[in-house]
Amino acid sequence: MADASTRAVGYVVGEVRTDEFTFVSSTELAPPRLEYLVLRGVQEQVGSDAGTRAVDVLAQVATLAVSNRLLSTSMNYHEVEAILRRLGAAPPVVIGTAKVLGYLDPQGQVRVPRGAARPGDTVETAPDELLERFFNKDVRDGMEIGSLINRPAVPVTLNPDGLNRHLAVIAQTGAGKSYTVGVLLERLLELGGTVVVFDPNSDYVLMRRDAERRPTPFADRVSIYRMPVEQQHRISDSEVGGSRRLSVRFSNLDIEEVCEMAGIAEGWANLRAGMTAAFRRLHGDYTAEDLVAALEEIGDYEGWEEAAGASPPWQVLPGGANGGRGGAEGEYADDDSSADAFGSDGEPHDADDLPDTLDTTAWFGDAAERAARRERADRARGADVGKAPKPPSRDEVSGARKALKYAKYLAGLPVWGHDDIPLDDLLRPMHLSTLDMAGVDRRIVDFVATKVQREVWQEATRHGMRRPVFLVLEEAHNFVGRESQGRAGYWIKRIAAEGRKFGVFLMLITQRPGKVHADTLSQCGSQIIMRLTNPDDQSAVRRASESVSESLLLDLPGLNIGEAVVMGPLVRVPVMVRVTGRRSAEGGSDYKIAEALQAARGERVTETMVAEDELARKRRGRSAWQEEI
Numbered sequence: 001m002a003d004a005s006t007r008a009v010g011y012v013v014g015e016v017r018t019d020e021f022t023f024v025s026s027t028e029l030a031p032p033r034l035e036y037l038v039l040r041g042v043q044e045q046v047g048s049d050a051g052t053r054a055v056d057v058l059a060q061v062a063t064l065a066v067s068n069r070l071l072s073t074s075m076n077y078h079e080v081e082a083i084l085r086r087l088g089a090a091p092p093v094v095i096g097t098a099k100v101l102g103y104l105d106p107q108g109q110v111r112v113p114r115g116a117a118r119p120g121d122t123v124e125t126a127p128d129e130l131l132e133r134f135f136n137k138d139v140r141d142g143m144e145i146g147s148l149i150n151r152p153a154v155p156v157t158l159n160p161d162g163l164n165r166h167l168a169v170i171a172q173t174g175a176g177k178s179y180t181v182g183v184l185l186e187r188l189l190e191l192g193g194t195v196v197v198f199d200p201n202s203d204y205v206l207m208r209r210d211a212e213r214r215p216t217p218f219a220d221r222v223s224i225y226r227m228p229v230e231q232q233h234r235i236s237d238s239e240v241g242g243s244r245r246l247s248v249r250f251s252n253l254d255i256e257e258v259c260e261m262a263g264i265a266e267g268w269a270n271l272r273a274g275m276t277a278a279f280r281r282l283h284g285d286y287t288a289e290d291l292v293a294a295l296e297e298i299g300d301y302e303g304w305e306e307a308a309g310a311s312p313p314w315q316v317l318p319g320g321a322n323g324g325r326g327g328a329e330g331e332y333a334d335d336d337s338s339a340d341a342f343g344s345d346g347e348p349h350d351a352d353d354l355p356d357t358l359d360t361t362a363w364f365g366d367a368a369e370r371a372a373r374r375e376r377a378d379r380a381r382g383a384d385v386g387k388a389p390k391p392p393s394r395d396e397v398s399g400a401r402k403a404l405k406y407a408k409y410l411a412g413l414p415v416w417g418h419d420d421i422p423l424d425d426l427l428r429p430m431h432l433s434t435l436d437m438a439g440v441d442r443r444i445v446d447f448v449a450t451k452v453q454r455e456v457w458q459e460a461t462r463h464g465m466r467r468p469v470f471l472v473l474e475e476a477h478n479f480v481g482r483e484s485q486g487r488a489g490y491w492i493k494r495i496a497a498e499g500r501k502f503g504v505f506l507m508l509i510t511q512r513p514g515k516v517h518a519d520t521l522s523q524c525g526s527q528i529i530m531r532l533t534n535p536d537d538q539s540a541v542r543r544a545s546e547s548v549s550e551s552l553l554l555d556l557p558g559l560n561i562g563e564a565v566v567m568g569p570l571v572r573v574p575v576m577v578r579v580t581g582r583r584s585a586e587g588g589s590d591y592k593i594a595e596a597l598q599a600a601r602g603e604r605v606t607e608t609m610v611a612e613d614e615l616a617r618k619r620r621g622r623s624a625w626q627e628e629i
């Protein structure tokens with residue numbers, strides 16, 4: 001019995017190539033653009049001496065054109081009008097071109113034909129059954145993300161092994177990117193994946209709830225981590241379903257991490273000497289405030305001045321002479337990585353200038369409790385508790401004075417807490433963790449992303465991963481930029497190059513592929529590309545992927561919301577899919593301006609009515625409570 005989706009739509013005409021053919025159709029039969037076609041019985045060579053066999057070749061409509069032999073573009077209006085009056089409307093000629101996708105061999109592999117169809121061969125629409133075998137056969141534990149654009153009855157299933165070479169999801173704003181990524185995350189979670197999402201826009205904080213705010217089937221396997229921010233969260237904790245506090249334990253950082261976070265470059269030996277001297281005085285569960293106190297103590301030391309006289313006054317020059325890191329000692333880096341940490345004048349923020357968000361007593365206990373914890377920790381590791389510190393040198397005193405403002409800036413950051421990055425929780429099997437960084441200082445975002453990636457990498461390389469771990473980076477161009485990036489960019493590039501050997505895989509999500517580091521983007525063997533109209537971004541996609549053809553790039557601006565092209569090892573051949581099936585609510589939906597404006601009009605009407613009522617009461621000489629009586 002013939003498939004209801006199969007019908008003859010035309011005949012092959014003109015010159016036929018192995019990768020493309022032309023067909024003639026009619027206005028009644030012409031298939032829509034992107035429809036799938038099949039050529040039956042194309043003769044394909046089997047080996048050198050085995051002769052040929054007939055195969056069914058799948059193709060996709062690339063272009064359609066309608067013309068009329070009687071009416072040419074060289075005619076003017078009156079000539080066309082005269083012909084139509086005398087002869088009437090002549091039947092139009094519908095010409096289409098189709099791109100050959102391949103055929104399935106007996107083992108189910110997609111092969112590119114070496115033989116071509118013949119002029120006069122019948123062109124049919126491909127049956128659903130053939131398309132299902134073509135796009136879904138033998139995909140073990142596949143991830144169904146939607147259906148073919150022109151065939152809603154034909155699902156598209158992605159091969160999870162295609163994530164071996166990392167994945168890039170690319171789309172301009174409003175194309176449905178966060179919805180698509182949400183579908184992928186749900187499928188990965190259901191398959192048993194361990195997923196860590198770096199979310200700078202709160203796009204994936206609603207994975208526990210569906211659109212009606214009911215718990216999703218996987219709600220108990222989703223954790224949301226948040227850092228305290230000065231402004232209110234865009235999506236409240238009650239809507240999210242609760243969150244855990246994301247913090248970093250200051251005493252677990254080494255001197256290099258602290259200097260990195262403070263923006264003290266490697267070449268600033270004097271400042272680093274002061275920081276190192278302060279670190280030698282810290283033991284146990286110390287905090288950033290303890291570092292400030294140690295620097296103040298060293299900076300107040302004057303023993304060497306009695307012999308050598310007072311030191312010359314020091315001055316920190318705003319904006320280094322060379323405008324970047326590694327410049328003259330005491331100069332502040334004037335680049336994107338430190339712009340958020342310092343004021344517009346180049347000076348680091350004083351602790352007093354920062355929002356009062358750090359409740360030290362609540363997080364660490366009072367001074368006596370902290371001292372007791374430090375003493376217990378020092379005794380446990382055999383440290384000499386109470387031993388007098390070595391007197392600082394002149395350079396250390398000078399460096400401590402210069403480093404004090406940097407330390408005060410650190411102490412004012414809202415990232416510090418008694419608990420550290422919960423690596424064991426992040427790496428739980430069949431669990432998704434979203435690190436919500438919306439509204440967080442960009443420098444802190446880069447620091448936390450660096451620390452998490454570094455610890456995941458160290459765990460993978462030292463002990464091995466018992467299960468694959470997927471690191472998902474939204475707004476990837478801000479983490480690993482084409483020209484500049486923070487420390488997180490170093491780890492992204494390293495994982496992109498070597499992560500698959502250790503079971504750590506990347507999913508880079510960006511709306512500006514032209515701004516992503518080119519080598520990193522090219523390491524993503526699979527791509528899901530949605531609507532993209534910017535020529536620079538299209539060129540970046542072309543450079544990064546060998547699978548992208550010129551015709552496919554021309555298709556990208558015409559994609560509707562929620563439609564995507566999937567390429568690479570995720571699928572057998574590039575496929576256009578309409579993404580569907582997300583069960584969780586979407587956190588990255590656009591701001592609904594029309595609804596907000598309607599609400600504003602309603603508020604204005606209410607304010608006007610209240611004002612008129614108040615004015616009427618004043619005219620009557622009565623107060624509100626008298627009116628109530």
